[in-house]
Amino acid sequence: DAGVIQSPRHEVTEMGQEVTLRCKPISGHDYLFWYRQTMMRGLELLIYFNNNVPIDDSGMPEDRFSAKMPNASFSTLKIQPSEPRDSAVYFCASSPHGGDGNTIYFGEGSWLTVV
Amino acid sequence: GNSVTQMEGPVTLSEEAFLTINCTYTATGYPSLFWYVQYPGEGLQLLLKATKADDKGSNKGFEATYRKETTSFHLEKGSVQVSDSAVYFCALAGNTGKLIFGQGTTLQVKP
Numbered sequence: 001d002a003g004v005i006q007s008p009r010h011e012v013t014e015m016g017q018e019v020t021l022r023c024k025p026i027s028g029h030d031y032l033f034w035y036r037q038t039m040m041r042g043l044e045l046l047i048y049f050n051n052n053v054p055i056d057d058s059g060m061p062e063d064r065f066s067a068k069m070p071n072a073s074f075s076t077l078k079i080q081p082s083e084p085r086d087s088a089v090y091f092c093a094s095s096p097h098g099g100d101g102n103t104i105y106f107g108e109g110s111w112l113t114v115v
Numbered sequence: 116g117n118s119v120t121q122m123e124g125p126v127t128l129s130e131e132a133f134l135t136i137n138c139t140y141t142a143t144g145y146p147s148l149f150w151y152v153q154y155p156g157e158g159l160q161l162l163l164k165a166t167k168a169d170d171k172g173s174n175k176g177f178e179a180t181y182r183k184e185t186t187s188f189h190l191e192k193g194s195v196q197v198s199d200s201a202v203y204f205c206a207l208a209g210n211t212g213k214l215i216f217g218q219g220t221t222l223q224v225k226p
Contacts, residue, residue: 004158033214041207043204043216071181091158104150104214106158 023092138205
């Protein structure tokens with residue numbers, strides 16, 4: 001099992017540029033989660049999908065952030081335009097039946113720096 | 116709403132010392148409880164979990180018991196090793212599929 005795969009692992013971009021983070025969940029998992037980790041705010045749930053449908057996007061910070069899941073094996077998180085305060089580690093995670101009682105598996109993260 | 120509170124770190128221990136990291140939660144219903152560990156430069160890995168009251172999760176010498184009466188899920192290990200140095204996250208999940216994390220506790224184990 002390849003686990004949750006994220007790309008890029010590291011990205012440095014200039015303020016105002018568009019950033020696209022990608023995620024391939026574990027095959028067969030119904031749920032996909034996007035988290036953001038910063039020193040100040042810890043781990044924050046941004047959005048999660050069930051069977052490719054966004055269920056809760058209340059954690060998305062503002063309209064500059066958008067997430068899509070066009071099929072069961074791919075999701076993107078896009079930031080446009082990016083700002084320095086978006087610098088963080090973005091984790092994608094997947095789960096076979098959601099968080100309740102079932103393990104959520106995390107990718108290794110995308111480390112974003114906006115300068 | 117649901118929330119998780121962990122003791123603040125960093126926690127610094129000598130090798131073979133006893134470890135306790137406190138975790139308390141607020142939740143409606145009967146959530147499942149988890150401990151995740153994050154090693155430097157890596158993603159989060161599940162360490163252990165408990166899905167109902169009085170369950171004990173255990174893995175790699177770590178244990179935590181789901182205490183409904185005190186709404187707690189404290190992490191313990193009898194003898195820590197340098198390789199246990201990491202950030203530990205307590206988390207809960209209700210029936211919505213969302214996993215809510217505590218703020219994380221950094222553990223440093225010195226030889």
